[in-house]
Amino acid sequence: MTDLFEESIAEINNFYKKNGYQIGWRFLNGSKKTLVENPSIALITLNPGGDTIPKDHPWESCENGSSYLHEKWGNSASGQNNLQKQIQLMFEKIINSSNLSIKRNDLIEQSLTGYFIPFRSPRLADLINKKEAFEFGTKLWKKILTNVRPKLFICMDKDTHKSLRPIISSAYNLDIKNSKKIRTGWGDYTAELDSFGENAKVQLLRLPHLSTFKLFTSVNCANQLNIIFNEACLPLRRDNLMEEKNIFDNDNALDFIMSEEIDKQNVNQVNNEEKEYIVSNIERIEETEINCGINIDGANAIYDGPYLDGNMHAVVNAEIKSRGGAKIKEDFHIIGSAFDKNGKILTSAAVNFKAKSFFAIAPLKLHLSVMEKPAKIRIYAQKGASTII
Numbered sequence: 293m294t295d296l297f298e299e300s301i302a303e304i305n306n307f308y309k310k311n312g313y314q315i316g317w318r319f320l321n322g323s324k325k326t327l328v329e330n331p332s333i334a335l336i337t338l339n340p341g342g343d344t345i346p347k348d349h350p351w352e353s354c355e356n357g358s359s360y361l362h363e364k365w366g367n368s369a370s371g372q373n374n375l376q377k378q379i380q381l382m383f384e385k386i387i388n389s390s391n392l393s394i395k396r397n398d399l400i401e402q403s404l405t406g407y408f409i410p411f412r413s414p415r416l417a418d419l420i421n422k423k424e425a426f427e428f429g430t431k432l433w434k435k436i437l438t439n440v441r442p443k444l445f446i447c448m449d450k451d452t453h454k455s456l457r458p459i460i461s462s463a464y465n466l467d468i469k470n471s472k473k474i475r476t477g478w479g480d481y482t483a484e485l486d487s488f489g490e491n492a493k494v495q496l497l498r499l500p501h502l503s504t505f506k507l508f509t510s511v512n513c514a515n516q517l518n519i520i521f522n523e524a525c526l527p528l529r530r531d532n533l534m535e536e537k538n539i540f541d542n543d544n545a546l547d548f549i550m551s552e553e554i555d556k557q558n559v560n561q562v563n564n565e566e567k568e569y570i571v572s573n574i575e576r577i578e579e580t581e582i583n584c585g586i587n588i589d590g591a592n593a594i595y596d597g598p599y600l601d602g603n604m605h606a607v608v609n610a611e612i613k614s615r616g617g618a619k620i621k622e623d624f625h626i627i628g629s630a631f632d633k634n635g636k637i638l639t640s641a642a643v644n645f646k647a648k649s650f651f652a653i654a655p656l657k658l659h660l661s662v663m664e665k666p667a668k669i670r671i672y673a674q675k676g677a678s679t680i681i
Contacts, residue, residue, distance in 0.1 A: 296439050297324040300432060301352050304410050307428050311421045316345040316412045320353040321360060321405035327440055331404045332528055333386065334442035335379070336433070336456065338416065338449045339409040339425075358400050374503060381508035382499075386444070388636075389521035390528035404442055408433060408452045416451070430455055437463035443527035445496045453498040457486060464494055474520050477513035478505050483520050497524045518637040519627065582608045582669060597669030600630070608671060630667035638667050 300319065308317050318340040320326065345351070349363060356362065360380065365373035371380070383403075384396050392399065409429040413419040437459060445460065447453050461468060466489035473482040481500045488494040497520070499507065507513045582597055597608075608628050629640045 296436065297327050297353070300327075300436070303428075303432065308411060311411075311424065313411050313420060315343050316340075316351065317410040318345070318349070318351055318412065319406055319410045321407075322353065322358045322401060322403065323355050324353040326402065326404040327436065329402065330440055331402050332443045332531065333399070333403040334440075334445045335403060335405045336408050336445065336447050336452060337406075338447075338452050339407050339419065340412040341414060342412065343414050345412065358397075358405065360400055360405065361397055374506060378502035378506055378508050382446075382502070385508065385517060385521045386525055386528070389518070389525040391532055392528065404440060408447075408455060426451070426455060430459060434459050434463060443494055443531065444524060445494070446524075447496070447498050448501040450498065453484060453496070456496055460486075460488060460494060460496060464488060466494060474523075475516050476500060476505070476507055476520070477516035478507060478510060481505060485520070485524055491530075492526050495524050495527055519629070519640045522637055522640045597671060599666060599668050608669070628669065628671045630669055632667055 304317055304319060321335075346364075349359070354362075360376050361371045363376075364370045365376060368374075368376075371377075380396060380400070383400050386392070387394060387396060387399060394402075409419070409425045410432075411419065411425055416422070419425055433456070441464070445456060447456060457468065460466075468486050468488055469490060469492070470487040471484070473484055475481075476483050476499070478500065483500070484498040486496040488496070499505075502508070507517060627640060630638045632638055
């Protein structure tokens with residue numbers, strides 16, 4: 293894997309010189325070890341900005357610590373630039389949403405962080421040979437993702453997001469099974485979430501750029517960020533649960549565990565080509581059904597459901613009604629969440645309700661993911677465009 297880093301650096305250098313770039317390049321925001329240790333998270337941003345490189349900012353990788361933690365950007369103290377602080381808070385959100393037992397800074401250092409296009413420019417519009425640079429970035433990251441296999445990808449611009457979708461699909465041999473836009477709570481701005489493979493084996497999340505949209509310090513964004521990251525972090529939360537049950541982390545075992553066609557109580561053996569993986573003591577995940585009705589009269593509406601035991605999968609049948617049987621004139625998001633006793637969201641799910649399709653009653657189903665601890669179910673309807681949840 294060290295060869296992967298060295299080969300990448302050689303290719304970047306050659307392309308840089310060949311195409312006449314003048315103001316430098318940058319590859320990784322963290323250590324080159326992240327190309328060896330197979331991190332679960334990848335944060336890939338577009339390209340380094342500005343028109344100069346500070347002398348203490350390394351080009352190839354950051355072996356003395358992540359640039360998001362230790363570098364001085366602009367006039368801010370080390371690690372205190374607005375973007376750096378937003379990234380730090382984002383990783384805290386990932387830890388909380390994935391039930392991980394790791395310190396924030398350690399998770400940042402262990403994650404793969406780098407630039408899709410390594411070549412610096414003040415703005416994307418100023419980048420020389422932009423088309424060729426994107427082609428280079430595509431080739432570079434295809435090679436990287438052949439060797440390194442994160443479960444959660446995060447980016448902050450539409451160009452990187454558009455480029456990563458086919459790269460991830462090809463590298464993992466997984467189709468995109470679901471794509472959605474989710475409100476961030478910052479005006480009408482949305483995040484985008486792509487789920488690859490059955491049961492969301494790999495997730496790609498695009499956020500609005502955090503240098504402009506300070507989502508993680510906005511009170512208005514707090515609830516929506518819980519919804520976004522509880523869904524985006526599903527593969528990490530699932531892996532963490534598997535580790536707690538001493539299950540080998542491999543895709544075939546995961547397929548067996550999530551399948552409805554096998555008995556989840558006693559899975560004895562999983563064959564994966566030449567290797568055998570032993571999976572034992574799988575607790576059966578029980579499913580429960582909750583029926584509720586929500587009256588909508590032009591305002592947000594809430595249904596407080598029951599407390600459920602841990603290791604439950606809740607199927608919520610939400611019947612959406614208008615008062616007096618009148619036509620529902622507004623589009624709504626129907627959101628279901630499971631809260632622990634301290635009010636922390638454990639998992640969330642959402643569907644769209646499109647007003648013009650129904651008159652008085654609209655039955656909708658919500659599937660809430662596995663909850664590892666007792667939880668209270670709450671369903672609420674929120675005004676919004678029907679194409680966004």
